[in-house]
Amino acid sequence: MKFRGQNINAAYLFLTPAMTAIFIFFFLPVLAALVMSVTDFDIYSLGDISRARFVGFSNYIDLFKNPLFWKALGNTCYFVLVGAPLSILISMLAAMALNSKMLRFKPFFRLTFFLPVVTTLVAVAVIWRYIYQTRFGLLNYLLSFVGINPVDWLGNPRWAMLALIVMAVWKGFGYNMIIFVAGLQNIPETLYEAARLDGANGWQEFRNVTLPLLAQTTGFITITTLIGYCQFFAEPYVMTDGGPLNSTLSIVLMMYKEGFKFWRMGYSAAIAFILFGIILIITLIQLRIQKHHEI
Amino acid sequence: MKFKKSYQKYGLYLLMFLAAILTLAPFVWMLSASIMPEGGANQFPPRLFPKTPTWEHYQRLFSQMNIVRYFVNSVVVAVSVTLISLLFNSMAGYAFAKYRFPGKNKLFKLLLSAMVIPAQVTMLPLFLMLNRMGLVNTYWGIIIPGMASIYGIFLIRQYIMSIPDSLIEAARIDGATDFYIYLRLILPLAKPILVTLALFTFMGSWNDFLWPLIVMTGDSMYTLPVALANLMGEHAQDTELMMAGAVITILPVLIVFLAMQKYYIHGIMLGSVKE
Numbered sequence: 001m002k003f004r005g006q007n008i009n010a011a012y013l014f015l016t017p018a019m020t021a022i023f024i025f026f027f028l029p030v031l032a033a034l035v036m037s038v039t040d041f042d043i044y045s046l047g048d049i050s051r052a053r054f055v056g057f058s059n060y061i062d063l064f065k066n067p068l069f070w071k072a073l074g075n076t077c078y079f080v081l082v083g084a085p086l087s088i089l090i091s092m093l094a095a096m097a098l099n100s101k102m103l104r105f106k107p108f109f110r111l112t113f114f115l116p117v118v119t120t121l122v123a124v125a126v127i128w129r130y131i132y133q134t135r136f137g138l139l140n141y142l143l144s145f146v147g148i149n150p151v152d153w154l155g156n157p158r159w160a161m162l163a164l165i166v167m168a169v170w171k172g173f174g175y176n177m178i179i180f181v182a183g184l185q186n187i188p189e190t191l192y193e194a195a196r197l198d199g200a201n202g203w204q205e206f207r208n209v210t211l212p213l214l215a216q217t218t219g220f221i222t223i224t225t226l227i228g229y230c231q232f233f234a235e236p237y238v239m240t241d242g243g244p245l246n247s248t249l250s251i252v253l254m255m256y257k258e259g260f261k262f263w264r265m266g267y268s269a270a271i272a273f274i275l276f277g278i279i280l281i282i283t284l285i286q287l288r289i290q291k292h293h294e295i
Numbered sequence: 296m297k298f299k300k301s302y303q304k305y306g307l308y309l310l311m312f313l314a315a316i317l318t319l320a321p322f323v324w325m326l327s328a329s330i331m332p333e334g335g336a337n338q339f340p341p342r343l344f345p346k347t348p349t350w351e352h353y354q355r356l357f358s359q360m361n362i363v364r365y366f367v368n369s370v371v372v373a374v375s376v377t378l379i380s381l382l383f384n385s386m387a388g389y390a391f392a393k394y395r396f397p398g399k400n401k402l403f404k405l406l407l408s409a410m411v412i413p414a415q416v417t418m419l420p421l422f423l424m425l426n427r428m429g430l431v432n433t434y435w436g437i438i439i440p441g442m443a444s445i446y447g448i449f450l451i452r453q454y455i456m457s458i459p460d461s462l463i464e465a466a467r468i469d470g471a472t473d474f475y476i477y478l479r480l481i482l483p484l485a486k487p488i489l490v491t492l493a494l495f496t497f498m499g500s501w502n503d504f505l506w507p508l509i510v511m512t513g514d515s516m517y518t519l520p521v522a523l524a525n526l527m528g529e530h531a532q533d534t535e536l537m538m539a540g541a542v543i544t545i546l547p548v549l550i551v552f553l554a555m556q557k558y559y560i561h562g563i564m565l566g567s568v569k570e
Binding site for chain 1: 396509
């Protein structure tokens with residue numbers, strides 16, 4: 001078959017494997033999950049699918065009535081709203097340092113800050129679990145030099161989430177740092193020279209040259225980082241199992257437990273869709289802002 | 296003025312070396328705890344280096360903990376996902392880049408907008424489907440959902456679009472078939488993006504946790520991260536053993552990364568450049 005002089009059979013043949021895989025193992029499950037979220041699909045339905053009944057929005061309504069869900073949602077917001085900005089800030093500072101003319105050994109620093117990014121999250125969580133250990137952990141040992149008494153980082157609801165955030169920031173900031181470095185290198189040196197001629201100090205240069213010209217990079221980084229942080233799972237799974245007192249239970253961890261521990265799969269699918277909704281909202285806000293800037 | 300400048304410089308170096316130490320400390324401690332004698336990592340004050348280094352924890356992982364099996368599982372899964380997805384994505388990416396066919400733009404837009412859907416949404420039905428197909432707790436359980444990726448198709452399409460049409464036309468006039476052109480012209484020219492994508496896919500698959508945790512239901516099929524998390528449940532008190540396990544889990548990706556650093560950094564930049 002020809003279409004505008006090209007053999008389109010070939011095009012369809014090239015597309016078939018990937019599209020088959022994506023439609024059957026991605027799009028179909030998305031639709032199925034949507035259907036599941038309005039049924040009472042549970043362990044009995046696993047063997048006999050006809051036992052699942054349509055229940056309308058009651059999974060969603062039950063969730064909104066469940067204090068544990070609000071706890072998980074609140075924890076996730078805490079993790080996202082504290083962790084992501086902290087991570088972005090540190091990435092930006094590290095990138096600016098790496099971009100400074102005063103600094104040598106740049107490849108060493110860049111590689112060092114990047115190492116946690118490529119390592120396995122589960123292994124990293126295992127290491128940090130011991131670093132946070134109350135009696136023998138490195139952190140409490142270091143803090144003892146400045147006179148701070150041992151803290152039960154992962155066992156105290158007040159500190160557990162903060163401990164996870166610190167670890168996540170340590171693990172991830174190198175990634176955005178690389179993107180920021182490239183963004184900084186794209187800023188023409190002449191702009192800084194002009195600013196200096198006008199008598200701008202370091203802060204004014206940053207505020208009036210660096211920040212505005214980095215806006216697009218920062219926007220992209222903000223969105224991907226927020227979305228990534230929304231999906232945190234391995235950190236609490238390995239380090240706290242959502243405790244103590246559910247203070248580190250995340251949305252995805254709750255989804256996993258409801259779906260694959262208690263086999264309340266309809267309920268779990270509803271949680272997954274709420275996560276989807278949150279990510280969709282973040283994306284739409286970003287698109288809106290982007291459009292605004294283009295005009 | 297000069298005085299102030301050198302002040303700033305020393306301050307910067309001090310901060311950077313401090314940050315580098317903080318970044319590396321967990322790794323150093325992991326390595327050193329993994330060769331401490333049993334109980335050596337649970338002492339006060341904590342030791343940074345072992346008095347009498349020992350390999351016993353590594354030996355135990357190999358002889359009693361089935362770590363070779365987990366290692367093989369991780370390798371089989373990560374290599375298969377990488378090879379299959381590279382083949383499927385590059386074919387689709389080529390079709391989107393260089394062919395015109397009815398429905399192309401609609402299909403491409405559908406794929407792009409689907410990138411906003413988090414993978415977690417698909418996991419419950421996917422598990423049920425694979426369960427029905429008898430593929431839960433097999434390598435296919437991890438490989439099948441990883442066979443193609445929208446992101447991979449997108450990256451390859453962008454790259455192939457920069458290959459001049461005239462090259463393809465010339466090959467066609469010489470009588471080359473569509474498949475020959477893909478195999479002998481497009482793939483070699485797209486090598487940089489293929490290597491980058493292969494690296495990302497391999498490392499992503501190696502480090503992946505949630506889906507392998509769900510689909511590998513039996514101990515002998517665990518990948519390294521799942522096995523490590525499981526070991527944590529049983530041997531949490533055994534700090535030195537856990538650290539040896541962490542070393543073995545991390546080491547392969549670290550080596551792959553160090554060997555191909557340039558491609559990885561390049562890949563980050565590709566992902567961050569908007570259309």
